[in-house]
Amino acid sequence: MRVEVVAVGTELLLGQIVDSNSSWIGEQLALAGLDSYFQTKVGDNLTRIAEVIELALSRSDAVICTGGLGPTQDDLTREAIARVMGVELEESEEAAERIIAMFGGRGRRMSMNNLRQAMKPVGAEFIPEQPGTAPGLICPLERPDPLTGEAVPKVIYAVPGVPWEMQEMVSGTVLADLQRRAGITSSIASRTLRTWGESESGLAEMLAGRMDELDRLADSGAPAATIAFLASGGEGLKVRLTAKAATAEGVADILAAEEQVVRGLLGGLVFGVDDDTMESVVLDLLRERGMTLGVAESLTGGMVGSRLCDVPGASDVFRGSVVSYASDVKFELLGVPEGPVVTEDAARAMALGARRVLRTDVGIAVTGVAGPERQEDRPAGTVCLAVAIGEPGSAGQGECLLDSIEVRLPGRRRQVREFSVISLLGLLRRHLLEI
């Protein structure tokens, strides 16, 4: 079954908003075992929206439209679908009542325009999920087969352009409805192993034997996962396992078994699964060990702290960060000995300083050259990382394990800084696993 995505909105064509909705839907379709060969962006123009939907129907079985469901005269997706279906729009009394109630409840002024959102093409149904004011639509229709002329059932979905509203409708209704129409009775799912510390070609080499084996298994009709790599910059490299089986339990079994095999081959390179991030993993490891964390940053300027704070519940582990951008601040506040600051020695002194000043069990530090210019005669990308790990509850007092490394990170200024963050947290993770 082929599915196309049509993103509606002049602001998308003008580049005022980047269309990330189509990308997200494309990813979900692939995971659901549905093919998608084209994605189109079109402006807020009735004729052109209808033209694009008609074209999509001519080469695919289903079309998902995102955007253009708002209350204003510019929001034309409903009208365009009605035109393609060859029907009128009708007001749904139920939807109208819901909209009126919504505005009443929030004490907001409603204009007559808002009732446009209660309109649907005759023959269409509303999508049950409705996280915002815009209802989504399921619009079945028929088109003649180009060869036989026989009527073939097709379907158009309309979901809002607001990402979380769109996502709730696609995950809640659209994907399952598509799978039912496609006669996909088998279940499909994937699991992503998050890795850090090896290149894509390195990972591919480590998994080459297993991937060949999986190909042979699949050829023989045996249940087998597939493996794919996704480079994700400062988020590391993702190894995605996908499996298909008659039941959801069957899929879960294949994925669990394959995860064991791949983890066996990749060892400590795998730092997490699916939504895990290096930040969340490190915070969990520290929490389990009853340890608090303090950071000293230089070239990252606060990115390490900011990323840690992105994780809900970080506050029981992460106490703070000293961003010592000026060398003076490293010397005065963190107690780094005066001298060059792009060195492992400086990084170690910074980690000890962070631990002491912030009174944490663990201190970590990063200093280096973000570029583009050299600094202290070291090239851009030169980064020194250090960890200082004391006993749980030591709060900056007493002995601690001290380690450091120097690395040469690739890319431009922004990449160097992003890679610095994950490199530092990755170093801490390696040490915590040994405790």
Next chain:
Amino acid sequence: MRVEVVAVGTELLLGQIVDSNSSWIGEQLALAGLDSYFQTKVGDNLTRIAEVIELALSRSDAVICTGGLGPTQDDLTREAIARVMGVELEESEEAAERIIAMFGGRGRRMSMNNLRQAMKPVGAEFIPEQPGTAPGLICPLERPDPLTGEAVPKVIYAVPGVPWEMQEMVSGTVLADLQRRAGITSSIASRTLRTWGESESGLAEMLAGRMDELDRLADSGAPAATIAFLASGGEGLKVRLTAKAATAEGVADILAAEEQVVRGLLGGLVFGVDDDTMESVVLDLLRERGMTLGVAESLTGGMVGSRLCDVPGASDVFRGSVVSYASDVKFELLGVPEGPVVTEDAARAMALGARRVLRTDVGIAVTGVAGPERQEDRPAGTVCLAVAIGEPGSAGQGECLLDSIEVRLPGRRRQVREFSVISLLGLLRRHLLEI
């Protein structure tokens, strides 16, 4: 003249990469006075790429293809264009030599595949800019007019998918070539005024009279700019002025005059122009005044420091930041009196602490509730900001001006944190302008 964008790459359809290239190109086309009604994403499939290009030619005068110019067998844009043109690919000796020289110079291994990048459809030309290994293409062709059957000249451009390579070619060659073909002899340009502190509807109200006036001027054929608003989240609201005239000088004159008028109406809300950011503006103001800056952050976790460090040359002004995520760190390191920390008093103490601890002339601080949970019984979005401004060279010593405000920021956790950053820097800017 109508121009379509075709983004090539299966990874775009699968959502592994978000297609931001089309958005960027769309923005440039609009600024160049060229219409663009459709943008399409298509996978690495020869037939489908050719089909999409053919379709685009049927409804537009020019097509810009981005992606699919790499050296591997998956990179099929060259082949697809040759098919659409009805010609063969030929190797360019000059391009081949350049590729061989590039690999030689970098000491990298070259495979025969790399020579695929020296191929071009017969009749095509290379784009002069070539920042990477992939040459771009200009491919003129003809298509019959659907009504008269007369041959109409059309053109396909191929640029790489790597954003900065694509941008260099589009800015350097493609836009001017399109304008020449479109017979656009007039010049068009725009200037963006960056604002902070007023809502979109508020700005629209302040400029409504002027916008009516510009409409009347335009209707009467007089030279007049146009005004558009672009909401940019934590970057503030942009007011874009666009003007068209016979010469570049004429455009510059209209824009300069209009900027004066709009600045007169918006006053201090305008913090910068075009590529200015609130960070760069504040750093410039401090630099002019010979002042150094220290930051104390809580809910932002390091974002203020990180954003300041994004600005090249920040190091002569920005000395560092104390990320005091735990209340203890606020009390111990910054000297905030023990007690509630989501208060203006706490923010003021943090600003003074940052100034003292980091030995800077100016200290700024932010504390608040990022959400989703309440904290100290204050709702998510409650944010307290403070500035402590001493004499230039005071380095944390002596008297200082102290000010603070409490604001209620909208949105979810991430938005609250982003708005906190610009709100804090905006407050500092207001005070610096009075010095």
